[in-house]
Amino acid sequence: MRNVFKVLQISFTYIGTVVGAGFATGQEILQFFTQYGRNALFTILISTLLFVWLGTKLMVLSHRIQARSYEDVNLTLFGPKVGGYVSLFTLAVIICVNSVMLAGAGSVFAEHLNMHYQTGLLITIFGSYLIINRGMNAILNLNSLVVPTMLVFTCFILWDTLQLPTTTMAFTYISDKPLYSAISSSFLYGAFNLAMAQAVLVPMGASMPNEKVIRAGGWIGGVLIGGMLYAGHIALSAHMPGIIQFEIPMGQIAYGLGFAIQLIYILLIFSEIFTTFIADIYGVTLQIKQRVSIHPKLIVMAIMLFCFLMSQFGFKSLVSILYPLFGLFSFAWLILLVKIKLDDQHPIHPTPPAGDYSHFPLKKTSVKKASEHS
Template sequence: MKKWGSILQVSFTYVGTVVGAGFATGQEILQFFTRYGALATFTIGAATVLFVWLGVKLMLIASRLDAKSYEDLNNLLFGKRIGSWVSLFTLVTLFGVSTVMLAGGGSVFAEQLHVPYQAGLLITLILAYMLLNRGMDAILAVNTIVVPLMALFSILIVWHTWGSPGADNWLQLKSDQSIARIWFSPFLYAAFNLAMAQAVLVPLGAQVKDRTVLIWGGVIGGLCIGIMLIAGHFALSAQMPGIDQFDIPMAHVLRRIGTLLQFLFVLVIYGEIFTTLLADVYGLALQIEQRLRMSYRIIVPILLLLSYAISQFGFKTLISSLYPLFGLFSLAWLVLMVWHRSGSGRSPH
């Protein structure tokens, strides 16, 4: 039972790290999958295989290396000289995503709970600071609460859509996009999310020494991500083509479900934003600690205050300017993860 508890903690942390604000709102699922029609079911299948295979591989490599941060993994994949630059770019991008998540937390408070944006930012900052001081244990604990809520939400949207007039759309929708573009999408999606998730999956793999726990945690986590993608795609397809005009398409899907479930939906979105914020700042702090030999407890508040300063630009502005920069780099990282032979390489320490 203790081993299964550890497996579930690893799988929940994997899901919570990958699944962010774009996933909860439905925007990511719509852009990467649903708008490509009936083939999205197969492309979600391809993305799920990548999440299972490479999530497990990443954690096992980190465990074997006893990696202190994702820089050790990048040095193995790219070589020490290029790996150092890749890690620096990853650091900048993770910081960018941290500011996006913090801004997203403020936006949820402002738009959904009618609490001022600045108050939402400060509440999120204080909660993040308290939990990050407890390290990986706090990240595991938060994901053990948030991820089951996400799973419940996925079940709710499938149940709500089942029997609706457009319920068969996910198997029938047409797309005028090229086959090449349709099949490029799951690789880009998996690459971006796995490259970001390494911030937590690398130290998690190094901390958990049991290979069985890492393998099953990665398999269950990857499959859960795939199931939640299918659930979201099923619900969004039923509302196509009109659904793609909304910023938060999932809110439109659930517009008639009642106040209590809408409040639960807001909690799920906030939970997903918050777990991603924790994951990114934690990974950043470990990386900076390794590079500069500063104390983790000094780095965390500095990172949070810098994120607060940049989050003043707002959620939409940050997401549209920062996210596209990471795409091609993520694909290069994915290719090297696929080709890396797990038996090669030694600890850089």
């Protein structure tokens, strides 16, 4: 029973990390899938397979090298020299994506709760700071509450959509965009979300008791992410093209479920954004702590201040510009994750850094201690 609980914690935290601002609000699904019409039914399957296969592989790799943060994984994938630079770039990317998460939270407050955008940002920052200081267990427990509720309400959204005469739009709508563009979009989506989720998946995989638990949690989480993608795509397709104009399209669709259900769903969207935001900042803080001797609370406050300033550009504009750009970088990372072999006969060990790291802008610490602890 203890292992079953761990499996559910892994799967729910996996879902909660991927289902962030863009996913929960519907903007990601519109940008990467729904705009391609019925081709999305095939491309969502591609992304789902990536989540099941490579998300699990990432956690297993982290468990075997007992990674302290995603930097240890990048050192293993890219080597000690290039891996250091990749980690720095990943750090910048994840912090920028956190800005998108924060902007999404502000949009939820402004568009659906009749509160000021800035008020939403400040409430999110304050609540996140309290949870992050409680560590990984608090993040796991929070996702264990939010994600199951989100799954249930996603089913409500799908059920309501199936009653509409436009339900078949997901299967009949023909986009003028080429098939190769839709396929590449699905790979970029999977690569981007996995690269961003490593901030949480890596420390979570390293902290789990065994690989069987990790594999079961990864497979369940990946499949459920795919199911939520299909549900969101079907719902959004039924309301095309008018749904494109909204910052929070899934929230708009929830109007059809009645006021009480709509309000709960809006709060759930915020909760999903919130859980991803705190998980990513937690992972980034671990990575920065490996490089500098600064108290973690100061690191968290500095990251949040940067995210607050970036979020002033608005949610929709940040999603449409930053996500495809970062997806290209993530694709190279994904290829290396695919290529690395997890041989049970010859377990992977951490790649120790070599050479002089004085040229890095931040102080580098060795990952050799990770293998000693394991």
